[in-house]
Amino acid sequence: MVAESLFFSAVLFAVGVIGVLTRRNAIIIFMCVELMLNAVNLSFIAFSRLYGFAGQVFVIFVMTVAAAEAAVGLAIIIAIFRHRQTVNMTAINLLKG
Amino acid sequence: MLLETVHGAARAAIQGAAPVAVGGAPHPLQGTVAQWMWALPLLPLLGFALNGALAVLGAARIGPGDPSAEGHEAHATPNVGNEREPTGHAGDPEAGHLEGGAAQAGPHRFAAAATVIGPLVLLAAFGLAVAIWAAMVQAAPSTPFIEHYFAWMPVGDLQIDAAFQLDQLSMTLVLVITGVGALIHIFSVGYMRQDPGYPRYFAYLNLFVFFMLVLVLGANLPVTFVGWEGVGLCSYLLIGFWYSDRANADAGKKAFIANRIGDFGFLIAMFLLFANLGTLEYTGLAAAAQGIAPGTAVVTVTCLFLLLGCTGKSAQIPLYVWLPDAMAGPTPVSALIHAATMVTAGVYLVVRTSMLFALAPGASLTVCVIGAVTALFAATIGLKQWDIKKVLAYSTISQLGFMFVAVGAGAYVAGIFHLVTHAFFKALLFLGSGSVIYAMHAAYHETHSHDDAQDMRNMGGLRTKMPVTWVLMWIATLAIAGIPLFAGFFSKDEILGTVFERARGSALSEASWLGIPGGPLLYAVYAICLAAAFLTAIYMTRLMIYTFHGANRTGEREAAHLREAPMVMTGPLIVLGALSAVGGFLNDPAWLPIAPSDLLARWLEPVTGRATAMLAGAPGAPGAAAPTEADPRLAAMLAGIAAAIAVLGIVVAVVRLKPGALRPTRDPQPAVTGIERVLEHKYYVDEAYDRVIIQPTVALSRNVLWRGLDGLIDGIVNLSAHLWRWVGAAGSALQTGEVGAYAWALVVGAVIMLGAVALRT
DSSP: HHHHHHHHHHHHHHHHHHHHHHHHHHHHHHHHHHHHHHHHHHHHHHHHHHTTTTHHHHHHHHHHHHHHHHHOOOOHHHHHHHHSSSBBGOOOTTTTO | HHHHHHHHHHHHHHHTTSSSSTSBBBBBTEEEHHHHHHHHHHHHHHHHHHHHHHHHHHHHHHSOOOOHHHHHHHHHHHGGGOOOOOTTTOOOTTGGGOOSSSSOOSOOOOHHHHHHHHHHHHHHHHHHHHHHHHHHHOOOOHHHHHHEEEEEEEEETTTEEEEEEEEHHHHHHHHHHHHHHHHHHHHHHHTTTTTTTTTHHHHHHHHHHHHHHHHHHBBBBHHHHHHHHHHHHHHHHHHTTTTTTTHHHHHHHHHHHHHHHHHHHHHHHHHHHHHHHHHOBBHHHHHHTSSSSSTOHHHHHHHHHHHHHHHHHHTTTTTTHHHHHHHGSHHHHHIIIISSSSGGGHHHHHTHHHHHHHHHHHHHHHHHHHHHHHHHHHHHHHHHHOOOOOOOHHHHHHHHHHHHHHHEEEEEEEHHHHHHHHHHHHHHHHHHHHHHHHHHHHHHHHHTTTTTTTOOOOOOOOOHHHHHHHHHHHHHHHHHHHHSSSSHHHHHHHHHHHHHHHHHSSSHHHSSTTTTEEEHHHHHHHHHHHHHHHHHHHHHHHHHHHHHHHOOOSSSHHHTTOOOOOOHHHHHHHHHHHHHHGGGGGOTTTSSSOOOOOHHHHHHHHHHHHHEEEEEETSHHHHTSSOOOOHHHHHHHHHHHHHHHHEEEEHHHHHHHHHGGOOOSOOOOOOOOOOHHHHHTTTHHHHHHIIIHHHHHHHHIIIIIIIIIIHHHHHHHHHHHHHHHHHHHHHHHHHHHHHHHHHHHHHHHHHHHHHHHHHHH
């Protein structure tokens, strides 16, 4: 059961990573980051069956932080959109060397 | 291991050299007026501060344009055509107010204050010196009186204190410096009074005396070196005193650079001494020297480097070339710095470090040879110079050569004796020539003529115009020529006699120099010195005949304006004349039935006795052997030879020279050929130095160092700059500002690291 869960978590994480790397829309990248966080949550749950419930406690933490992060992140994205009329990440490259 | 013990001995000596002398008994000079010796140099320093303030204040009031530059330029411009003698009008005593017209600068507005301060501090210092001397005569100390003021360079093993040392040698020099210095300061009042840079002149002159006193009072080599460099600085400042004339500024630079070469030797010698003996205190060196065998290579090398320093300061071959050019300065400066005091610093240093030179007969013989060759060489050049000051400059070089012969032959007392008498008669000669130039200049000024006031071809017949100067200059001439009973006779005779005595049998005659045995070498030195003495008599008589005798060549209108200098100038001349006449009795020889004899020798015995004995005695027993008792009949005979040579020289000059054949410089001059031409051009040494040293150096600097090596070094530096600029550009290109790219890099990196971890396990 643990092995299947971990496999599913890995797949979910990979999907998230690929999404972050390939998509250009900031909202979708943001959603993919959430996907990655939840893939990690799934791993925590799986490992908690082997090593005790500390993993489950951690999941609560991660979800709390993810919620806060979603609020801040969405706010930033909205601010960027208001400023530049786009959320396309390739167009946002002000920090060029 | 030898040097290890020497180290220890030196340390012990330093401990013992504290004011409380060895054995716990206080030094006999402790608590006497000698404790005030710090005031000796500080008095002139005070004068420097006050006069310097006057000079700065005066300049600030008048405005940015320096009044002296302005005044002198106005005078210098009409003389541009007179290029044969670039320093021809350098001795111009009245630079500011000449040539009339717009550039009237006139005397400095603080001239009266400078007149009081300048000579007064010197007179005060001389008074203090006499008081200390009196205390010293009473106490008759056998060890130097040393006062440590503060730790100057406490660096590990190197413990150098700012300390002064008073012994019979430094006392003698202090008396000469302050005494002759005070006379020259007084003379300057008359000579420089009209100059717009008058307070500046006295500031420099006071500063010079300060450094000169530091030089002779220093208790260790670094303190002496401070004075040594300081007098070089003041010499530079005073040679270029009329700096608006390019030739004068160049002469100053030449003196400075030639002296730097010598100072390099002095510095190396100090490094060697510290590395090998571990001390730079004179008392420490004396203690350390007792543990070293004579002829040790390290001592010889050190002494040769010291000698290099001395040849620079004392204008000996090969570094003598700066002194004739130094005549560009005001004439009293030539008298004080370039005749009486600073140039004798090399002689002083050899005597001061005689404990080392006594251990190095080879180095001592080198000193002798350099002195003898310089004495003859400079004397021959002096035969054909027309500038009155140039004759005296070469004469000074020649006389310094005699002093070097003396100290090289271990006749340290004779060297100091000649230093003192030379200070008297050469200061007199220079000041006398200053008085002549002053009169000549005033005459040319009256008639608005631009002829050279220093060229002897324009003089002649001044005997009737300036009788006081004439008589005094003859006294000095007889003294320098070595006519019996005048000052120079005794000192020069003592040098010649001692050299002859050393040649007969001594540690020096046993030693050898470049494979030549010392005995024959010293006989050769004796012969060369005799020849130089003969030439001295000739060129000095020539100077007198051309300047004061025969018909006047100044010009018909000018002759009416020639008159004697004021009392403030002739006064010091009279005092120096008296000293030149009787100064020889400071140390009259034993064979002369005048008591007391050998005063100076007995006075200096605690300082130079040991070193003299070592060089005089047999090499087997250093210090133990007493000098062989001089044969009075031989000494008298040698003195007779020296006197005969001097008289012969004067007679030859009187018979052979025809002042009537001379033409003033404004008339066409007869062509000179052969050896005369070579002498008039000073053996082309300046030209040879220019070809052999200066031009190759300039070419090397320009082509190899600047264009070649500089290019290479610049290339390497620029290459590294370019490399890092490229690296920076590459790094900056990585930073696209696109978050996606960074994320890719992050993930790829993470995958690589995870992969590496996975593959390892």
